[in-house]
C-alpha cells in the first residue's frame with residue numbers, strides 16, 4: 139500500500155512537471171483569439187459630435203487594429219462587424235463567446251454636451267461614481283433600437299444602470315485580466331499620444347456583460363470636443379489610436395504568457411503538501427523517528443523558516459563537529475517521504491531521509507527492511 143501511495147505521488151509530481159513544460163509550450167504557440175467590436179453600425183449611428191459619425195470612426199479604427207494584429211503570429215482576429223451593419227448588443231457578445239475568444243475589445247467614441255475630452259477605457263462593473271453613468275447610458279441606449287428589447291433585456295433599464303444589480307455579472311471572474319488589458323491600452327493611448335487621461339473605469343456596459351472572457355470598451359475620445367473631435371476623426375488620429383490599442387493587446391498576451399509560465403513553475407505549495415500528507419495512508423514504524431536531513435555545515439544557522447527557504451520547524455543538532463539541519467519529525471514513513479519531496483522542491487535537491495531510535499541514528503535501509511512496525 140505504501141508503495142502505491144508513493145508511486146502515485148511521484149507520478150503526480152512528474153505529471154505536474156511535464157504538464158507545466160508542455161503546457162507552457164502550448165500556451166506560447168496557442169492561437170490567441172481577439173474579437174474586435176466596432177461600436178454601433180447600420181441604423182445606429184452612435185454619437186454625431188461635430189457632425190462626425192461614431193459608427194464610421196469606430197469601424198475604421200477597429201479594422202486598422204485588426205490589420206496590425208493579423209500580422210502577429212499566433213493572433214487570430216474576429217470582427218463582430220466589418221461593414222456598416224446593425225448588430226444587437228447581445229449578438230456581439232455571442233460572437234465572442236462562440237469564438238471562445240481570449241479577449242473582447244469594443245471600440246467607441248465619446249460625446250458630451252460640455253467640452254469634456256480625453257481617452258478612457260472601461261471594464262464591466264458597477265459604477266463607482268455617478269459621473270461615469272453618462273457614457274454607459276449612451277452606449278447602452280442602442281437597446282432601444284432593438285426589436286422586443288424589453289423581452290431581451292429583462293431586468294435591465296439602460297437609463298438606470300442600477301437596475302443591473304441583481305443580474306449575474308459574468309465578467310467578475312475576468313475582472314483582474316480585464317483591468318490589466320484596459321490599463322495597457324489606456325496607458326498606451328495616454329502616454330504615447332499625449333492624450334488626456336480619463337483613466338480606466340468600471341461601469342455597466344451591456345455589450346461587456348455577457349462575454350466569457352476579459353473584455354474592455356475603449357472610448358477613443360470626444361467627438362464633441364473642438365480639438366479632440368477632429369483629431370479622432372483624422373486619418374492620423376485613427377492610425378495612431380489603432381496602433382496603441384493593438385500594441386496594448388499584444389503586450390497583454392505577452393504578460394499573460396509570462397504569468398502563466400511563472401504560475402506553472404513546478405514548485406509544490408505548502409498547502410498541497412499538507413493536503414497530500416493528510417490524505418496519505420499512515421505507515422508507522424514504532425519507536426522510529428524519521429527526519430529529512432537538509433544539510434550539514436560548520437556554520438551555526440538560526441532555524442528560522444526564512445533561513446531555510448520557508449521550511450518550518452527545522453531542527454539543528456551538533457554531531458561530530460558539524461551542525462546538521464533536519465526538517466520534519468515523524469514515525470510515519472509516508473509523511474516523511476512527502477516532506478522530503480517538498481524540501482527537494484524548495485531548494486534542497488540532495489536532501490535525504492534519516493532514521494533515529496532513542497536518539498541514535500539508524501541505517502534507513504535496515505529500518506525499512508526490518509519492517510519493525
Ligand SMILES: [Zn+2]
Pocket residue numbers: 177178184185192245246247277
Ligand atoms: Zn459608442
